[in-house]
């Protein structure tokens with residue numbers, strides 16, 4: 001076996017971009033005058049909250065399932081998810097005539113579980129942590145010969161998420177302008193890693209700033225420790241940002257270390273403010289995890305390093321909860 005190579009090449013991301021077409025959308029890059037006024041720099045929002053399935057996760061899932069040969073495709077896939085990867089995987093499996101089983105922890109909100117089963121995938125709720133969900137997936141691989149498509153630590157998944165970076169550069173070019181800084185949510189780091197490789201391979205001076213939830217950002221603490229560490233998982237409004245990065249992390253720990261400039265953390269209160277800001281100023285419905293970039297900017301945690309793009313990664317918030325949040329109760 002060749003030695004494990006944790007690097008991801010720009011060519012893998014451009015190949016993913018060629019592979020992905022509809023139903024994966026080229027999402028809009030929208031200027032935000034309210035956030036520009038806060039930062040004193042031009043700010044755009046990259047609207048992955050308008051991606052099909054309600055989050056960017058469809059990019060990685062489609063890129064991975066598309067590359068399965070007929071036999072493994074027929075046996076089906078299995079994934080562990082905080083909800084959005086499961087939904088994306090269910091969508092991709094259905095699109096390519098495969099089948100999906102998604103193992104979840106009980107921290108995943110019910111509306112995200114329903115969205116997965118509505119797409120014809122099977123859901124197994126296994127315990128109260130991502131680790132328990134991992135164990136469930138390992139069993140299904142052994143029993144049913146399913147292919148594991150993890151939410152972040154996988155070449156095709158990282159490359160798929162990286163296509164957002166290619167789009168951002170093309171979109172700012174089309175506006176006859178430039179971008180200096182890209183702000184991106186971080187959990188397992190697949191999104192941040194793919195995005196940073198796509199952007200900085202082409203523009204090395206660009207800053208990529210990750211944003212995690214104070215309630216539990218394993219990647220932040222792992223980078224500080226210099227190795228993957230486990231942290232306690234606590235419920236947060238950013239429900240898609242919980243979970244460890246895996247003690248045997250193969251790609252994202254090294255990629256985030258090598259390509260992401262800095263990770264900052266935001267509180268649930270700051271996330272709440274950001275969800276309200278997105279709604280009132282940009283008429284956007286954004287889930288907690290999707291709002292952390294806006295939260296970091298509003299909380300003054302983003303260094304003013306020039307023209308800034310904030311990746312708004314998802315929209316999948318329970319609508320009743322969103323309504324309460326907007327009403328301030």
Ligand SMILES: *Cc1c(COP(=O)(O)O)cnc(C)c1O
Nearest residue numbers: 084187188189190191240313314
């Ligand atoms: C999964 C997810 C993230 C984090 O992505 P990672 O690749 O795990 O870092 C951020 N926002 C949303 C909406 C997500 O679903």
